[in-house]
Amino acid sequence: MLSQTEENYLKAIYSIGISNGKNINTTLISRKLKTKPSSVTDMIRKLAEKDLIYYEKYKGVSLTQSGKKIAIDIVRKHRLWEVFLVNKLNYNWDEVHEMAEQLEHIKSDTLVGRLEAFLDFPKHDPHGDPIPDENGNIAQHKNVMLSSLEINSSGVVIGVKDSSSSFLQFLDNSNIKLGDTIKVIAKEDYDNSILIENKLQTKSISQQISANLFVKKI
Amino acid sequence: MLSQTEENYLKAIYSIGISNGKNINTTLISRKLKTKPSSVTDMIRKLAEKDLIYYEKYKGVSLTQSGKKIAIDIVRKHRLWEVFLVNKLNYNWDEVHEMAEQLEHIKSDTLVGRLEAFLDFPKHDPHGDPIPDENGNIAQHKNVMLSSLEINSSGVVIGVKDSSSSFLQFLDNSNIKLGDTIKVIAKEDYDNSILIENKLQTKSISQQISANLFVKKI
DNA sequence: ACATATTTTTAGATTAATCTAAATTTTTGA
């Protein structure tokens, strides 16, 4: 049985692998987990000992098959609990991450599956992130950002790259939400801001915003 | 912020207080938590330091006001999660304790309250135990056992004293459940077994069974 | 009452996860 700490290291390694490609080094892990590099070295030696990661001194790490399976299962639990909190307990999407960080570590052979069925097998969490199935299969984002849309083309908002509370609250205040169809009306070369239009409004958003919204072109 | 271990000690002390009156000593705590008495001594010194328990060397412990508040809050969370698991995820009443042992430690200022509302403010958990309100008020069992009923009197089963899986499964197999009205038909002096009748059957049960069923006389 | 049994505490060790400071290895760029 893995400790919560070990599970968090595996999850961190998995998520760094998704965003930073294959260069997963000590510093990146320590930054993600807010620990010191020396602590990371200790832990990765332990995880390597348990055959959950490959590790060569000074060369960084990568997940083994079984390490990846566990990491994805934690992600699965995290996202299903987030759906529960938003859909059933009426939390807002900016409030659920910390609770899900705890709930993802609940140990049970059957709980995730029951939860998933109770939630009617959702495919995405409240932030648009895909929910892995019980075998660890996970549909990856196509990674089309709103910032990359041409003028006069439209897209449906399907996810956020940054799920910080502050960004999510900004979106709430800007009346932009998942499922919105957004059309790009104009682009400003000077600062790469864009003028967009959804059902409710026409407004200008900075590149920092448009580069953190995943869309599906239509 | 208390550790899970500290919370478990407070809960154990609370529950020993409920069943064994006010004599809460090191050995009882160690037995409840499956630790050694020396470990208990260490922890109770720590909890006393934090003013969560009163402790005098060699004299046992008792909860302070704030310690009791915390203990009851853990009990509240435990029982509400059990209701969730049974009522929403369709678990049987003998399957939920271990999961609730973990879920009771999830930290959030708002989660229990939201959960309680989602469950429609249940008053009892799946084993008939009362659920404390948000202020820590808790309706105590009247502690009438089925074994104490007179011949020809009846009672409604409102709880179990023993919530072990084996006892709960025994009740399932015996077609006895919470809410059943049970009439005592006869008593056997030799072994204190009793003949009972509910909607489905007439059957004999041993004193070990009848002394573990709480009833409300009617 | 007091010797013996039981309970509780103390002393010292262990394990997991972390840290700081120092040593080592790798990377960078003049």
Next chain:
DNA sequence: TCAAAAATTTAGATTAATCTAAAAATATGT
């Protein structure tokens, strides 16, 4: 290429929670 910078590992310490063994205090029973 090779010295300086950066990253990584090692050494040694700390904290929480546990344990075993021994010492001290309390309880028990004749």
